[in-house]
Amino acid sequence: MPLIQYPRVQFDFGAIGTLPAELAVLRAVRPLFVTDQGLVACGVFDTVRAAMPSGAELAVFDRIPENPTVQGVEQALEVYRERRCDAVVAVGGGSVIDSCKAISVMATHPGRVGEYLGRAEKITPDVAPLIAVPTTSGTGSEVSRGAGIHPTSSSRGGSLGSPFIVPKTAICDPDLTLTLPPLLTAATGMDALSHAVEGLLAKTVNPVGDAIAVDAITRVCDWLPKAVRDGADREARWHMMMASMEAMLVSKGLGAAHALANTFGDQGLHHGTLVTLALPPVLRGLDAHAGERIRRLADAMRLGTGRHPGAAIAEMNQALGLPADLRSYGYKLADLDEAAADAHASWFNRSAPYHPTKDEFKTMITEIIG
Incomplete structure (x- = not known):
């Protein structure tokens, strides 16, 4: 542990x-x-x-x-x-x-x-x-x-x-x-979700952290839309601050979505937006490697039968007003091969349940760019 x-x-x-x-x-x-x-x-x-x-x-x-x-x-x-x-x-x-x-x-x-x-x-x-x-x-x-x-x-x-x-x-x-504007509330809230999601999926053994991650995931899914819709909603703000703190108390490490966000972090764009755009393809790629944890994640998100967490997070991004892809966010990719190599070499992969290959990172980057 x-x-x-x-x-x-x-x-x-x-x-x-x-x-x-x-x-x-x-x-x-x-x-x-x-x-x-x-x-x-x-x-x-x-x-x-x-x-x-x-x-x-x-x-x-x-x-x-x-x-x-x-x-x-x-x-x-x-x-x-x-x-x-x-x-x-x-x-x-x-x-x-x-x-x-x-x-x-x-x-x-x-x-x-x-x-x-x-x-x-x-x-x-x-x-x-x-x-x-x-x-x-x-x-x-x-x-x-x-x-x-x-x-x-x-x-x-x-x-x-x-x-x-x-x-x-x-x-x-x-x-x-309380004065945080809606778009920043959305981006930072999805950043908190990304920490809890990748913490839950991380291969590190920490049952205490897993329990905290599940609670944080449920809080974000329940309360972030309310905080974005009404920034003066004190109950929503309380729960989101709790979820944000909880997500970093998980203490298990992160994963490939954070590796990608760090690679995209060379143009001054908001980290929370970068990492939540990376989550959907990363989660889909984990079905064969962390299937039971993906199912536990779906339960924490209160998803119905057949709904995948990756698809649900993409839908949340859209509903919260976040960009659909990096191209529309203003990111300009200089070199696909270099970006894939950088993400593949990231320290965030050490705790991931699966370390994607460079080619798999290339495929994910192509999708995220749009």
């Missing part, structure tokens, strides 16, 4: 009010708050700021890009060091939280960020304390021990992974997701 590791979690409407106490638990007195311009503009960051004591002077870096990059990490690190900070508070979606995991490592480790991508053995327990405050319901990065960091905004992501980069505390407050 894999390492089962869950952080401290504060979860409910109004949970952001626990932030000062959680910082005190970590004995942090000069945290760096990291966020992005979108959350500043829509007022979500102001809600987080208001949870801190009146008159408190905060160190803030608010320029994390849409996809996490080395440059964004290094710019935030400059502020961390200039302000002599002693902890990091990530306020945002997966890009912000993943960036903050890299910041927490580099605040205490020598060298450059790129030296730690794919090198888990180089990361020691001596990292800056990190509190994650998710503002989307998708990546689950607030409870995971991995992060994706892109060398540049137009390159594929590298993996930063270690048990030591799991946030010390996750503060999950569904109030912070």
Whole structure:
């Protein structure tokens, strides 16, 4: 069985009010708050700021890009060091939280960020304390021990992974997701579904994770359409934030859909959309290799007799307003053979129930492109 590791979690409407106490638990007195311009503009960051004591002077870096990059990490690190900070508070979606995991490592480790991508053995327990405050319901990065960091905004992501980069505390407050627009709600929600689906199907043995994955899958299928239809539906927002967190607590690894999404991640497009477009052909290809788990997935999705999860996810994508294929999403494939080789070589295949061949990846890519 894999390492089962869950952080401290504060979860409910109004949970952001626990932030000062959680910082005190970590004995942090000069945290760096990291966020992005979108959350500043829509007022979500102001809600987080208001949870801190009146008159408190905060160190803030608010320029994390849409996809996490080395440059964004290094710019935030400059502020961390200039302000002599002693902890990091990530306020945002997966890009912000993943960036903050890299910041927490580099605040205490020598060298450059790129030296730690794919090198888990180089990361020691001596990292800056990190509190994650998710503002989307998708990546689950607030409870995971991995992060994706892109060398540049137009390159594929590298993996930063270690048990030591799991946030010390996750503060999950569904109030912070109420202003998320419908299309982003849909894309991040399907990202959460992809984590739970590939976690359930992964070959790693973890019965605890399987049970969590089933619950997360059912929650997304029941509640995501409601959250997209009415962003002010507080019950739907609560369930989606729970599903997002659960999906990353599965702790079994992912699979070929994430391998493909990482390959397509070189043009700045949203990861959640990329991975949900990859799921249908990947799931169809698993019938001969993970038939019993595919049936368990169908049950978790509450599908009727004869309905396949791959087809059902394609229908969900369409109903939620997501693009039908990568071509209509604006992705331009440069080299089919190179893309297939990159997906085939991905670390995500290590936990997949079946490792597709390069030719099988070529076939799937051709379908996903449209």
